Amino acid sequence: MKTIDELLAEGVSGKRVLVRADLNVPLDGTTITDDGRIRAVLPTVKALAGAGARVVVASHLGRPKGAPDPAFSLAPAAARLGELLGADVAFATDTVGESARATVSGLGDGDVAVLENLRFNAGETSKDDAERGAFADQLASLADLYVGDGFGAVHRKHASVYDLPARLPHAAGYLVAAEVAVLRKLTEDVKRPYVVVLGGAKVSDKLAVIDSLLGKADRLLIGGGMAYTFLKAQGHEVGTSLLQEDQVPAVREYLERAGKNGVELVLPVDVVAAPEFPDLKTKAPAEHGTVDADAIPADREGLDIGPKTRELYASRIADAGTVFWNGPLGVFEHPDFAGGTRSIAQALVDSTAFTVVGGGDSAAAVRTLGFDENAFGHISTGGGASLEYLEGKTLPGLAALED
Numbered sequence: 001m002k003t004i005d006e007l008l009a010e011g012v013s014g015k016r017v018l019v020r021a022d023l024n025v026p027l028d029g030t031t032i033t034d035d036g037r038i039r040a041v042l043p044t045v046k047a048l049a050g051a052g053a054r055v056v057v058a059s060h061l062g063r064p065k066g067a068p069d070p071a072f073s074l075a076p077a078a079a080r081l082g083e084l085l086g087a088d089v090a091f092a093t094d095t096v097g098e099s100a101r102a103t104v105s106g107l108g109d110g111d112v113a114v115l116e117n118l119r120f121n122a123g124e125t126s127k128d129d130a131e132r133g134a135f136a137d138q139l140a141s142l143a144d145l146y147v148g149d150g151f152g153a154v155h156r157k158h159a160s161v162y163d164l165p166a167r168l169p170h171a172a173g174y175l176v177a178a179e180v181a182v183l184r185k186l187t188e189d190v191k192r193p194y195v196v197v198l199g200g201a202k203v204s205d206k207l208a209v210i211d212s213l214l215g216k217a218d219r220l221l222i223g224g225g226m227a228y229t230f231l232k233a234q235g236h237e238v239g240t241s242l243l244q245e246d247q248v249p250a251v252r253e254y255l256e257r258a259g260k261n262g263v264e265l266v267l268p269v270d271v272v273a274a275p276e277f278p279d280l281k282t283k284a285p286a287e288h289g290t291v292d293a294d295a296i297p298a299d300r301e302g303l304d305i306g307p308k309t310r311e312l313y314a315s316r317i318a319d320a321g322t323v324f325w326n327g328p329l330g331v332f333e334h335p336d337f338a339g340g341t342r343s344i345a346q347a348l349v350d351s352t353a354f355t356v357v358g359g360g361d362s363a364a365a366v367r368t369l370g371f372d373e374n375a376f377g378h379i380s381t382g383g384g385a386s387l388e389y390l391e392g393k394t395l396p397g398l399a400a401l402e403d
């Protein structure tokens with residue numbers, strides 16, 4: 001992969017450089033609750049702007065449905081980028097339309113602009129090559145060079161990630177280079193026992209990863225929204241918890257294969273359950289209680305791992321050589337359901353293993369729960385992206401940056 005340093009050495013002054021970042025930050029209304037992903041792209045943006053480039057930052061935020069939706073505007077992220085840079089950052093109210101064209105043509109050397117959410121355009125995530133290509137053509141008309149630095153999205157075959165770099169001279173940004181350097185170590189030379197902790201809410205996306213982890217990890221600790229499809233596959237009822245019903249047969253097969261492969265697949269023995277999902281805005285105390293994982297009442301939703309599970313998981317982390325953790329163990333955004341995530345973060349901090357935390361919300365959880373980032377080996381901005389990298393898959397956004 002060509003690096004941004006090579007691009008800088010060739011000279012970028014006066015050139016329009018589109019930086020594909022991952023500014024998919026957690027929001028409470030328009031307030032950013034964790035700006036880690038914006039900070040992560042600063043070295044690339046600063047280096048380009050400092051060298052006189054006209055920097056055009058593009059990103060997705062959330063999963064809008066291919067049309068503008070104010071709830072998913074990147075305006076707050078653009079404002080925060082400006083604060084962190086200590087400079088004015090222009091904001092285009094569309095992605096490739098009139099506002100984008102005017103904003104980009106108004107940039108002077110060293111200026112920075114942010115385009116509105118890429119996913120307000122159906123072409124960004126389309127499965128149709130021609131539709132994605134047409135959107136990539138529109139993006140390409142706004143830039144002379146492309147820098148891929150949205151590590152969190154490199155596993156997506158999306159227009160701005162995969163098709164656009166084929167249309168412009170391109171390089172990898174500092175964040176992508178740094179993430180790949182650390183994660184490569186986990187694929188080449190991993191200190192065992194290798195423990196993977198998997199939680200979060202993107203259950204359908206991430207269940208497939210388990211298939212390949214069964215051939216790589218020594219232990220898999222399952223929590224978060226991911227756990228209930230496993231509990232169901234074991235024959236337990238899961239009440240109103242997050243469940244990927246269509247994946248139950250596949251998960252049953254994972255459970256069998258883990259046994260055959262000698263992989264320890266550990267599931268919650270108790271969960272914190274509630275009659276309804278808590279209000280994350282007010283964070284008002286929510287009715288909740290701990291129940292055994294094989295006795296979740298029909299009208300209760302599992303929202304965190306329980307105290308016995310926390311202890312069990314901590315004991316399975318204590319002797320690890322390497323720990324990779326993606327996905328909060330519970331709805332950590334609410335104090336009543338943050339205990340499981342806090343205890344796993346603490347177990348990583350207490351262990352002597354090389355620890356990697358990956359994912360937008362996982363990294364945000366570690367910081368918002370007050371942990372020192374330096375207590376972990378590496379905090380990756382990508383959850384799905386780092387998991388798929390560890391699977392050994394060719395990631396579209398990395399392949400596209402190769403020459």
Ligand SMILES: Nc1ncnc2c1ncn2[C@@H]1O[C@H](COP(=O)(O)OP(=O)(O)OP(=O)(O)O)[C@@H](O)[C@H]1O
Pocket residue numbers: 152199200201202203223224225226242302303304326327328329330331332333358359360361362363381382383384385
């Ligand atoms: N039991 C649960 N039920 C519902 N949601 C849950 C549960 N446990 C965790 N979550 C939610 O999972 C979300 C994070 O999941 P996600 O898979 O997006 O992780 P991530 O670290 O952001 O990874 P990525 O970067 O791939 O998105 C959090 O918002 C949290 O509230």
Ligand SMILES: O=C(O)[C@H](O)COP(=O)(O)O
Pocket residue numbers: 022024062063152153156359360382383384385
């Ligand atoms: O949060 C993430 O994992 C990345 O920003 C990718 O988002 P996505 O899962 O919606 O593609």
